Amino acid sequence: MSGSGVSNESSQGSLGFLQDLDEGRDGDFNVVGRNLVNSLFVVLRSAGMHDLNNDALIRPTQSMIDAVAAFLRVFHEEASVQLIDGTFFVNKRLLRLDFSTFQNARYLRRIFEFLGVNELTFTQSLDKATLNGFLTAFVRVLRDRQGTINEYPLGSIRLRKVDVVDEGLDQDSVGPRAHVLNIYASGMLMLRSFVNDLRLGKLPRHSRVKRLCLDLIDVEPRYHNLLLALLHLENFKGNLFCHMLNTAVLSIVFGQRLGLTRNQLVDLGMAAFHHDLGWALIGTLESDASGGSGSRSELDLEGVQYSPRCTLEEMDDLRTKVAQALVRMGGFNESVINRMIVAYECQIPEDAAVVGLYYQDTGASFMTHVVRMASFYDELTTARDQRAALPPDQVMRRILDDGGRTFDPFLGKLFGNCIGAYPVGTLVELDTAEIGLVVNLPTNPVNFHRPPVKLLVDNVGRPLGDGGAIVDLDETWRGGGKYLRTIERTLPSRPFGLSVTRFFFG
Numbered sequence: 195m196s197g198s199g200v201s202n203e204s205s206q207g208s209l210g211f212l213q214d215l216d217e218g219r220d221g222d223f224n225v226v227g228r229n230l231v232n233s234l235f236v237v238l239r240s241a242g243m244h245d246l247n248n249d250a251l252i253r254p255t256q257s258m259i260d261a262v263a264a265f266l267r268v269f270h271e272e273a274s275v276q277l278i279d280g281t282f283f284v285n286k287r288l289l290r291l292d293f294s295t296f297q298n299a300r301y302l303r304r305i306f307e308f309l310g311v312n313e314l315t316f317t318q319s320l321d322k323a324t325l326n327g328f329l330t331a332f333v334r335v336l337r338d339r340q341g342t343i344n345e346y347p348l349g350s351i352r353l354r355k356v357d358v359v360d361e362g363l364d365q366d367s368v369g370p371r372a373h374v375l376n377i378y379a380s381g382m383l384m385l386r387s388f389v390n391d392l393r394l395g396k397l398p399r400h401s402r403v404k405r406l407c408l409d410l411i412d413v414e415p416r417y418h419n420l421l422l423a424l425l426h427l428e429n430f431k432g433n434l435f436c437h438m439l440n441t442a443v444l445s446i447v448f449g450q451r452l453g454l455t456r457n458q459l460v461d462l463g464m465a466a467f468h469h470d471l472g473w474a475l476i477g478t479l480e481s482d483a484s485g486g487s488g489s490r491s492e493l494d495l496e497g498v499q500y501s502p503r504c505t506l507e508e509m510d511d512l513r514t515k516v517a518q519a520l521v522r523m524g525g526f527n528e529s530v531i532n533r534m535i536v537a538y539e540c541q542i543p544e545d546a547a548v549v550g551l552y553y554q555d556t557g558a559s560f561m562t563h564v565v566r567m568a569s570f571y572d573e574l575t576t577a578r579d580q581r582a583a584l585p586p587d588q589v590m591r592r593i594l595d596d597g598g599r600t601f602d603p604f605l606g607k608l609f610g611n612c613i614g615a616y617p618v619g620t621l622v623e624l625d626t627a628e629i630g631l632v633v634n635l636p637t638n639p640v641n642f643h644r645p646p647v648k649l650l651v652d653n654v655g656r657p658l659g660d661g662g663a664i665v666d667l668d669e670t671w672r673g674g675g676k677y678l679r680t681i682e683r684t685l686p687s688r689p690f691g692l693s694v695t696r697f698f699f700g
Contacts, residue, residue, distance in 0.1 A: 226265045227284040230273060233261035234314070235298040238305055241329040242336055255325055262320040274315040276356070277306045278383070309335065309343050315352040324349040371699050374413060374420040378439065381406045385435040389471070407463040410446050411456065418447050419634040422618040423698040431576040431583075434470065437569070442466040444568035444613070451612035451635070466565045563602045567593055567609050570600075586617040587684050611636070615643040619694040621685045627653040629685065630662070631697060637668055643681070644668040650692075 237254040244250045265273040269285070276283040282299050306312060309332075331346035343353055384402050391397070413421060421443050430436040445466040449459050570593065577583040584592075593601060594610045601609075613635065616622060620632040630647035637646065644667035649658055669678050687694055 222268055223284075223287065226261070226268055227287075230261045230265055230284060231275060231282060231302065232298050233258045234275065235302040235305075237325070237329070238332060239301070241333055246326065246329055246333065251329075255322060258325060259320045259322065262316045266316075266319060272315055272317045274313060277303055277312040309353065311343070311353045311355050313352075313354050313356050316350065317352060318350045320350070324351060370414075370417045371420060374417055374424070375699055377406070377409045377413065378421070378424045378443075381409075381439050382430070382435055385438055385467075389435065392471075403467055404460070404464065407442065407446075407460055407467065410443060410463060411450070411459050415450060418450075419618050420698055421447065422613075422635075423695055425572065425575070426619045426694040428577070428583075431572075432578070437572055437576075438467055438470060440572040441469060441565060441568045444571060445564050447635075448564060448568065448609055448612050451639075452608065462561050462564060465561045466568060469565045469569060560605075563605045564609075567601055567606065571613075585684055585686070586620050587615060590615055590617060611639040611642040614645045616645055616681060616684065618645075619687075621687045621690065621692060622647060622681045623683050623685055624667075624679045625682050626679055628679070629690075630665070631687075631692070631694070633664060633698075637666055641668050644677070647679075 233254070237251075237258040240251050240254045262273055265284075271285065274285050276286065282303070306314075327346070328348050328351045331343050331348060334340040334346070335343045384406055388399070388403060391399070410421070425431075425440050425443065427436070431440075442463050446459055446463045449462045454462065571586075571589050574584045574589040574592070575586055590610055590613065593606050594615070596606055597603060614632070616632050618632055618634065621629065622632060623629050624647070628649050629651035630649045632645045633648045634646040636642045636644060638644065646664055646666045648664045649662035651657055652662075665679060667677065667679050667681065670676060671678060
């Protein structure tokens with residue numbers, strides 16, 4: 195297991211498109227990246243509105259030149275703006291947009307689509323002559339409809355149409371960390387596109403959700419710790435797409451530990467993906483009297499913030515919307531009915547038990563119990579404006595100590611046995627005065643409070659870095675009976691300069 199130790203030094207590994215989101219180190223990147231995208235939009239818009247010799251082009255031209263220079267100065271690499279699945283990336287890193295940049299990016303996306311390209315690269319510093327040549331070509335294509343832009347000399351500016359493929363989904367071609375990370379990253383993008391299509395009244399590509407579900411199921415159980423580590427991507431937590439994905443990850447891992455069949459796992463995972471779909475439809479409740487889709491709006495790039503607050507009337511409308519959407523996507527069959535049931539039962543307030551929903555003694559379904567626990571776990575480990583995120587072990591303790599008020603007590607105990615009383619990513623202090631990080635699921639489900647731990651600090655306070663051993667807290671002395679190590683308490687990771695996600699993937 196590759197680790198960074200408990201220190202404030204940043205590791206040098208790359209997390210692909212999720213790089214640096216977890217540590218807040220993407221500040222400089224987002225500033226210069228947003229400036230690059232904004233400047234590109236403004237200069238193209240100005241060129242489309244004015245003659246290129248007009249004084250109105252002076253400031254946008256200089257801003258574009260300065261934006262490219264600033265990017266090259268900070269990152270010492272060519273600046274490439276990519277449009278992937280409707281989302282802008284800079285040098286293959288997701289660009290986190292603010293409100294003004296999001297508005298500009300929407301129109302810039304239309305420009306890219308009109309030009310028939312999805313990548314624009316500044317291979318070196320930009321000068322006025324090169325930029326003017328590029329704008330001249332752009333105007334001729336846009337206004338005069340003369341050929342395609344790549345028919346003109348563009349100098350150090352490169353535009354092209356790049357085939358976007360699901361890289362890394364073939365596990366044989368990459369390492370396990372890259373494989374798991376690629377599944378998670380592509381899943382986030384796909385879910386955003388899926389929900390946006392649904393929100394705009396389009397028919398989503400539902401087969402892509404099932405493919406993602408199968409990819410998660412096919413992750414080898416020995417790498418489930420890597421999947422669970424991605425639940426700690428703090429800058430994405432709170433986003434609806436992240437919540438949908440995290441709930442499915444937890445449900446599938448739990449289901450596999452229970453020994454469910456592949457078909458049962460597919461049903462469980464698909465139900466988990468759709469359980470909170472109603473929150474994506476908030477804002478589309480009003481019927482459009484004209485018969486159009488004016489009441490629908492596309493999500494911004496931050497996504498819908500998962501914040502389940504609705505009146506009872508709005509909740510009824512949402513349930514109807516979700517049922518209609520599920521039938522429209524998947525037809526009317528047993529699998530879709532199961533998803534509808536789970537989506538309905540998961541909208542019950544978290545402090546209300548899922549009993550008495552129906553006539554006589556009928557209770558909530560098995561899948562609902564599992565999905566509700568997974569959803570509850572991800573929600574409470576997410577920071578909200580009104581509260582801080584709870585540590586994973588405290589959330590697990592709430593599930594275990596629920597006593598049947600909200601969750602089925604037997605399944606709650608099984609959930610704790612499978613995921614662990616101290617879930618993956620929990621920083622702990624041991625009775626030996628050592629400090630370590632929980633890095634895997636419990637090897638013995640009976641002793642679910644004794645997971646494998648990687649030692650980060652020894653018993654005299656010295657950081658161990660990559661040299662720290664992984665110890666199983668279920669291990670006893672040779673004579674049996676007494677355990678070698680026991681968890682004394684849990685610790686917050688950030689005061690120690692520890693990023694859980696970077697620890698696993700750095």
